[in-house]
Amino acid sequence: MQNNNLSARDLAVIWHPYTQMQTAPAPIGIVRGAGALLFDEQDNAYIDATSSWWVNIHGHAHPHIAKQLAAQALELEHCIFAGYTHPPAVNLAERLLQLLGGQQGKVFYSDNGSTAVEVALKMALQYWDNKGMPRRNILAFKNAYHGDTFGAMSVSGRSVFTRVFDDLLFDVHFLDVPAPGNLDELIAHIKKIDPSTIAAFIFEPLLQGSGGMIMYDKTTFDKLLQYCAGEKILLIADEVMTGFGRTGPDFAMQQVSVEPDMICLSKGLTGGTMALGVTTSTNTIYEAFLSADKLKTLFHGHSFTANPLACTAALASLDLFLDPACKANRERINALHQSFLLTLQANPLVKNPRLLGTVLAFEIVTSHADGYTNSLADKVHAFFRERRLMLRPLGNTLYILPPYCITDEQLHTIYNAITTFLHTLS
Ligand SMILES: *Cc1c(COP(=O)(O)O)cnc(C)c1O
Numbered sequence: 228m229q230n231n232n233l234s235a236r237d238l239a240v241i242w243h244p245y246t247q248m249q250t251a252p253a254p255i256g257i258v259r260g261a262g263a264l265l266f267d268e269q270d271n272a273y274i275d276a277t278s279s280w281w282v283n284i285h286g287h288a289h290p291h292i293a294k295q296l297a298a299q300a301l302e303l304e305h306c307i308f309a310g311y312t313h314p315p316a317v318n319l320a321e322r323l324l325q326l327l328g329g330q331q332g333k334v335f336y337s338d339n340g341s342t343a344v345e346v347a348l349k350m351a352l353q354y355w356d357n358k359g360m361p362r363r364n365i366l367a368f369k370n371a372y373h374g375d376t377f378g379a380m381s382v383s384g385r386s387v388f389t390r391v392f393d394d395l396l397f398d399v400h401f402l403d404v405p406a407p408g409n410l411d412e413l414i415a416h417i418k419k420i421d422p423s424t425i426a427a428f429i430f431e432p433l434l435q436g437s438g439g440m441i442m443y444d445k446t447t448f449d450k451l452l453q454y455c456a457g458e459k460i461l462l463i464a465d466e467v468m469t470g471f472g473r474t475g476p477d478f479a480m481q482q483v484s485v486e487p488d489m490i491c492l493s494k495g496l497t498g499g500t501m502a503l504g505v506t507t508s509t510n511t512i513y514e515a516f517l518s519a520d521k522l523k524t525l526f527h528g529h530s531f532t533a534n535p536l537a538c539t540a541a542l543a544s545l546d547l548f549l550d551p552a553c554k555a556n557r558e559r560i561n562a563l564h565q566s567f568l569l570t571l572q573a574n575p576l577v578k579n580p581r582l583l584g585t586v587l588a589f590e591i592v593t594s595h596a597d598g599y600t601n602s603l604a605d606k607v608h609a610f611f612r613e614r615r616l617m618l619r620p621l622g623n624t625l626y627i628l629p630p631y632c633i634t635d636e637q638l639h640t641i642y643n644a645i646t647t648f649l650h651t652l653s
Contacts, residue, residue, distance in 0.1 A: 231268045233258075242559040251600060252609065260287025263633040265617070269276035273615045276641050277628045281436065281468050283499030285547045286632040292500050299539040306618065308336065308532040310396065315538035322545055323505065326477065329486045332510035335525075336503070336533035340467035340563035341374025343525070344429070344502035347463045347489045349377050349527055350508055351427035354461065357515045357523045362426035366460065369401045372437035373465055382429050384438060387599055400425075402525075405447035406437065407504035413451050426465040427488075429463040432479035436468040439599075441628045442589035443580050445482060452485035471495035472547055472557050472631065475584035488512055498544030556631040560585045562637060564627070567642045577647050586625035591652070598622045607648065614644050 243254065253274070255266045263286055264272045265279075271602040278284060285292070299315065305474040306313050312572055320334035348365070355362040367373070372382040380389050389396060400420050401412050402484025418427070433448065435441040452462060464487035469479035473495065480487055489512065492505040516525050531537070546555060556581070564587040571580040571589055593603050601622035611618040618625065627641055 233268060234569050239356075246488075248513055250605075252612070255612070259472055262286040263626075263630045263637055271615055274633070274637050274640060275630060276611075276616055277620045277626070278630050279617075281473075281628055282494045283496075283630050284471055284495040285498045285544060285553075286630045289498060289500075289543075290545065291547060292498055292540055295539050295564070296536060297501065303535050305534055305536070305557075306530070308626045309528060313533075313535050313538075315401050315535045315542060316533040319538045319541050319545075320543065322491075324507065326545070326549075327490060327507060330511075331386075331490060331507040333508050333513045335506045335527075337506065338529050338531050339374075339428050339500050339504045340465075340491065341376040341379040341504075341530060342465060343491035343506045344373045344379040344382070344463075344494050345376055345430065346464060346504075346506040346527055347465075347491050347508075348427065350384065350489060350506065350512060350525060351461045351463060353523075353525060354512050354515045355426050358517070362424050364420055364425045365399045366420075366425055366428040366455075367401055368404050368430055368435065370404065370435055370438035370441060370619060371401075371429075372435065372469075373431075374437055376458050386438075388437075396430065402451075402529065404441060404443040405451055406444050407447060410447045410450050414454055417454070417460075422455075422460060424450055425455075425458070427461040427463050427635060428452075431465050431467075432469055433474055433482060434469050434586065435619065437550060439597075439621050440581075440586060442583045442586075444473075449483040449485065451537075452529045454492075463489045463491065465491045467491050467493045468495075471544075472553065473558065473584050473586060473628070475561065477548075479489075496544065497540035498502045498547065500540035501534070502531075503534070503537035503541055515578040532620065553631055557585055558632065559635070560629060560633065560638065563638050570642075570646070574649055576652055583623075585614065586628050587630065588624060591620075591625060591649070593621045593623050597624070610648050610651070611644060616641055616644055 234253040237254055246600045256268045258268055259266050263275050265275050266272055303313055318642045323334055324331055335346055337343055365382060367382045373379045373383050382399050385393055402416055403409060433445060455462060464476055466482050470492045489510050490507045497503050515521055560582060566583050568580050568582050571577045576592050578590040578592050590597055591603055595601050599622040603623045
């Protein structure tokens with residue numbers, strides 16, 4: 228296969244995700260990666276400023292992950308996971324549960340973030356059913372994003388993403404995101420629904436990703452979770468994007484006092500190498516499915532459940548994640564982001580600059596309404612593309628979410644380009 232014409236060949240045969248194919252510029256062909264860089268067919272380097280849709284935490288084509296993966300491929304590439312098991316699945320479950328600490332007792336594997344969410348929702352609803360006290364209501368936050376399959380869309384905020392399907396999605400009660408002073412309002416909302424009918428509350432802890440990199444109040448969130456736990460509402464922490472150090476600590480839930488009943492993981496789980504989803508549960512939830520009655524079984528599974536290659540990539544990614552150098556890198560990025568935040572705060576074209584862990588975000592002031600379809604997005608995307616920076620805004624929300632190995636110099640290149648772009652607007 229020849230190189231140098233990937234994008235033309237692509238357009239003849241491929242339909243891309245989240246892309247208006249009529250107006251979007253032709254895709255750039257990427258042939259290799261190293262660290263925070265991706266290289267096109269002419270060997271031009273692009274800085275991956277958003278970790279390739281937030282999955283790549285250790286940089287591209289990392290040799291440690293690649294070697295483990297290659298060795299596993301020669302050993303066992305796949306195996307049915309009902310009635311059989313294998314070392315990568317068991318090793319990964321042991322290590323993940325240890326890392327998560329607390330009361331997480333079991334790991335259920337699937338393929339991606341959306342499926343991890345689907346599994347958690349089914350576990351929660353069936354938990355109550357199995358116990359003979361069905362609860363059918365579900366709580367979520369406005370503006371939430373939990374994935375693109377129907378269950379995951381149902382618990383996501385109604386938006387341009389879900390519009391065409393809204394009438395087919397199941398009903399969910401949406402709460403405002405926690406803010407200083409709105410706890411009473413949130414609790415009143417839940418009381419009106421009747422907490423004893425609420426099976427579960429699913430949330431992105433502290434940081435809503437696709438909804439626009441919204442960072443919300445930790446203290447109110449913590450108290451809200453305490454109230455829900457008191458009402459025995461099952462807490463599903465969707466850490467698909469916040470997991471593996473993105474918000475600072477290993478997991479965002481380490482910043483609050485309440486433990487979730489279930490945790491969804493994906494994205495950073497394999498370091499961006501293979502598709503893999505995990506839903507963990509407490510033993511209390513697990514035990515509600517144990518019965519001589521087969522109808523109490525969790526009837527869920529995917530062909531590629533616990534794929535050995537994906538589990539191996541996750542184990543290798545964990546090795547890198549647990550190396551103290553990873554935490555040091557996250558702190559280094561956070562410190563650099565902090566000084567750029569001060570520059571942004573002084574810029575009148577910047578609204579609500581904010582920072583959590585390695586995620587820096589802000590809105591660009593425009594005459595149009597904020598939001599995903601804001602027309603500035605295409606202009607922003609094109610500007611950075613020309614400068615070989617992969618920054619894909621969410622509407623007029625611009626954010627940096629880099630691989631932890633990004634260098635200081637690469638970060639400064641991104642900051643400078645953002646500053647230049649803001650100049651072109653003034
Ligand atoms: C991306 C994302 C998902 C969906 O994951 P996919 O692997 O894209 O299906 C779910 N929840 C959150 C918080 C996400 O950011």
